[in-house]
Amino acid sequence: xxxxxxxxxxxxxxxxxxxxxxxxxxxxxxxxxxxxxxxxxxxxxxxxxxxxxxxxxxxxxxxxxxxxxxxxxxxxxxxxxxxxxxxxxxxxxxxxxxxxxxxxxxxxxxxxxxxxxxxxxxxxxxxxxxxxxxxxxxxxxxxxxxxxxxxxxxxxxxxxxxxxxxxxxxxxxxxxxxxxxxxxxxxxxxxxxxxxxxxxxxxxxxxxxxxxxxxxxxxxxxxxxxxxxxxxxxxxxxxxxxxxxxxxxxxxxxxxxxxxxxxxxxxxxxxxxxxxxxxxxxxxxxxxxxxxxxxxxxxxxxxxxxxxxxxxxx
Amino acid sequence: xxxxxxxxxxxxxxxxxxxxxxxxxxxxxxxxxxxxxxxxxxxxxxxxxxxxxxxxxxxxxxxxxxxxxxxxxxxxxxxxxxxxxxxxxxxxxxxxxxxxxxxxxxxxxxxxxxxxxxxxxxxxxxxxxxxxxxxxxxxxxxxxxxxxxxxxxxxxxxxxxxxxxxxxxxxxxxxxxxxxxxxxxxxxxxxxxxxxxxxxxxxxxxxxxxxxxxxxxxxxxxxxxxxxxxxxxxxxxxxxxxxxxxxxxxxxxxxxxxxxxxxxxxxxxxxxxxxxxxxxxxxxxxxxxxxxxxxxxxxxxxxxxxxxxxxxxxxxxxxxxxxxxxxxxxxxxxxxxxxxxxxxxxxxxxxxxxxxxxxxxxxxxxxxxxxxxxxxxxxxxxxxxxxxxxxxxxxxxxxxxxxxxxxxxxxxxxxxxxxxxxxxxxxxxxxxxxxxxxxxxxxxxxxxxxxxxxxxx
Numbered sequence: 001x002x003x004x005x006x007x008x009x010x011x012x013x014x015x016x017x018x019x020x021x022x023x024x025x026x027x028x029x030x031x032x033x034x035x036x037x038x039x040x041x042x043x044x045x046x047x048x049x050x051x052x053x054x055x056x057x058x059x060x061x062x063x064x065x066x067x068x069x070x071x072x073x074x075x076x077x078x079x080x081x082x083x084x085x086x087x088x089x090x091x092x093x094x095x096x097x098x099x100x101x102x103x104x105x106x107x108x109x110x111x112x113x114x115x116x117x118x119x120x121x122x123x124x125x126x127x128x129x130x131x132x133x134x135x136x137x138x139x140x141x142x143x144x145x146x147x148x149x150x151x152x153x154x155x156x157x158x159x160x161x162x163x164x165x166x167x168x169x170x171x172x173x174x175x176x177x178x179x180x181x182x183x184x185x186x187x188x189x190x191x192x193x194x195x196x197x198x199x200x201x202x203x204x205x206x207x208x209x210x211x212x213x214x215x216x217x218x219x220x221x222x223x224x225x226x227x228x229x230x231x232x233x234x235x236x237x238x239x240x241x242x243x244x245x246x247x248x249x250x251x252x253x254x255x256x257x258x259x260x261x262x263x264x265x266x267x268x269x270x271x272x273x274x275x276x277x278x279x280x281x282x283x284x285x286x287x288x289x290x291x292x293x294x295x296x297x298x299x300x301x302x303x304x305x306x307x308x309x310x311x312x313x314x
Numbered sequence: 315x316x317x318x319x320x321x322x323x324x325x326x327x328x329x330x331x332x333x334x335x336x337x338x339x340x341x342x343x344x345x346x347x348x349x350x351x352x353x354x355x356x357x358x359x360x361x362x363x364x365x366x367x368x369x370x371x372x373x374x375x376x377x378x379x380x381x382x383x384x385x386x387x388x389x390x391x392x393x394x395x396x397x398x399x400x401x402x403x404x405x406x407x408x409x410x411x412x413x414x415x416x417x418x419x420x421x422x423x424x425x426x427x428x429x430x431x432x433x434x435x436x437x438x439x440x441x442x443x444x445x446x447x448x449x450x451x452x453x454x455x456x457x458x459x460x461x462x463x464x465x466x467x468x469x470x471x472x473x474x475x476x477x478x479x480x481x482x483x484x485x486x487x488x489x490x491x492x493x494x495x496x497x498x499x500x501x502x503x504x505x506x507x508x509x510x511x512x513x514x515x516x517x518x519x520x521x522x523x524x525x526x527x528x529x530x531x532x533x534x535x536x537x538x539x540x541x542x543x544x545x546x547x548x549x550x551x552x553x554x555x556x557x558x559x560x561x562x563x564x565x566x567x568x569x570x571x572x573x574x575x576x577x578x579x580x581x582x583x584x585x586x587x588x589x590x591x592x593x594x595x596x597x598x599x600x601x602x603x604x605x606x607x608x609x610x611x612x613x614x615x616x617x618x619x620x621x622x623x624x625x626x627x628x629x630x631x632x633x634x635x636x637x638x639x640x641x642x643x644x645x646x647x648x649x650x651x652x653x654x655x656x657x658x659x660x661x662x663x664x665x666x667x668x669x670x671x672x673x674x675x676x677x678x679x680x681x682x683x684x685x686x687x688x689x690x691x692x693x694x695x696x697x698x699x700x701x702x703x704x705x706x707x708x709x710x711x712x713x714x715x716x717x718x719x720x721x722x723x724x725x726x727x728x729x730x731x732x733x734x735x736x737x738x739x740x741x742x743x744x745x746x747x748x749x750x751x752x753x754x755x756x757x758x759x760x761x762x763x764x765x766x767x768x769x770x771x
Contacts, residue, residue: 037392059342062341062342064342064343065343065731066343066416066437066438066439066444067343067420067440067442067445068343068439068442068443069341069342069343069348070341070342070343071341095693117465121507147469147538147601149603150599150602151599151604152595152596152599169626170596170599171596171598171600172599173536173538173599174537174597174598174600175598175599176746176748184596193480193506196321234641246501258538258539259538259539259540260539260540260541260542261540261739262538262738262739262742263540263541263740263742263743263746264740264742264746265746276735279412279413280435280731280734281731281732281735282416282439282731284342
């Protein structure tokens, strides 16, 4: 941070301070060198991310079917966002998904970190590997797998029937009440491993002296968790919250590959609506507006989380 | 200091955004060529042997199975006949083609021949955008208007202003490969319930009831992905409605409402069948592929499917047959059917003559015979089925019947770009008892009216 502040803001200020000419020149060269190293990546990033992003913002102000001449829409696509019942429902589902994709995995991850971090559990590495596995799998693969798991003749129903609980067996993903939580649980399963690995790694970085001190002060396991483990995991928590909340906002694959937002619209998400508008029912402007809003919300969440975690470090 | 730097950074971002805005400050969709809705001026050539060396680029969605075998056969037969013309195929899955087509056609160097889907979701919009060539001159030169059944040719016609579908100039051509929504049946299960292939709508319903009471799933449906219900819905609509009304509604002629097409009767019938347990148990939660597989595995009596879509392994087809849903009024069966693909020529193609010659060949009796040789449903020409596959013999008979009676209707969802999504969502709600069948009809009509307004009607 300090170095950044000392860097001259422009060539003009460097000339205004001739006494520091030599080191400044040196720094300047270093800066150019740094930029030169960055250039290929920046160019690719600009071309692949920034340019399309700006185009997306631009398109969101038009009514456009992707082919014929577009007409200026002003803010209509954004206002439509507020009025569209499908989108409103999709946003409600996103809130629901945040619970399953973020709150639950983080809670479970913290619990497992608290339980395993301070003791040696036999085969812990194997458990972690198994629980982390979903992170390695392609979302398409997990979607197909969960489709199988929830199928009317799938394993869940087989187990229920074997237990004599036939009345509980469901066509889970085809059920208006169950489809959303069913997909949510799949999301919890996928995100849990990541949270756990993050938190376990985090607890291992917490100095053992802190735990010893807490124990000497007579802290029980819960108090130990609250006063030592949790503050020590602030950084990991920030990462986990950011990744999982953004995951919940962007959830698409598993919904599209299983229910396509159905039955009816009971599992529809903003990204599913966006995909439909962009490709199935050409309304590129409306799709772009959804994309822009999702990007802004994601950015805002990331900023808030980073700010909160930084504040705590001061 | 911090605030100052932040302001500067913001200003920089704003400037670059504004600059980008200026750079892209054209209205999307206007950078393309002028609409080519009228025939390109200049004479055309129809003798491929005199076109010189031409390399054609063909985009299609035939990526496997008998479809792939057919198109490969057609391409090599054409190249053998006209060695100067070579065809470079780019096959892509259907979804990818539909996503990429507008972009590809707007690019500087698009493929010469493209498979636009019929209807307003794809071909109609491409016509409005002037991205596909008007083929009137070739249609006249090759006699397409008389050679193809009117109900098939119509699927490729649009008015010059691009606001009316089903009439006017020709913007695409069919191929000699058909795809229809058929009813497939399991021969041994039909025997077991002591029924014959249904000749009337009442026969069909009786067979459903008999199968149900014999403990056999009457109709195999998997509607988890929302797509499983459209086949049964369209086929039932064709059985309960009138061919001309269905066509008129989709082509927006004669002010026909969706309520006049048999659509309300079909939704009500499906609801009734679902309530009677005629569909796969928990069909709303069954993946589509599982339902198709269950039918092939002999677990259901009937299945509505597109021609050639059953996941049959070699030698498995002996136990199956197909027919068109009989009409409730006893008339000849009507089917939602079209050519398996619809080829159009890119407006920017440098070789429209060669492209049209290939399309003409792909719609020829020779190409139909190649379809039959590859056991895939032919169109446009009478052919003899190859081998002794009874299911394929049925398919060929169905195709011949459709051509002879000129009895195909377009897919209902061609009527608007959003209708398929609307119907699929509403049908799920209706079958789950969340809304009444009337609500589906009203939603479909509202979707239709909204789109008609955008056409300026």
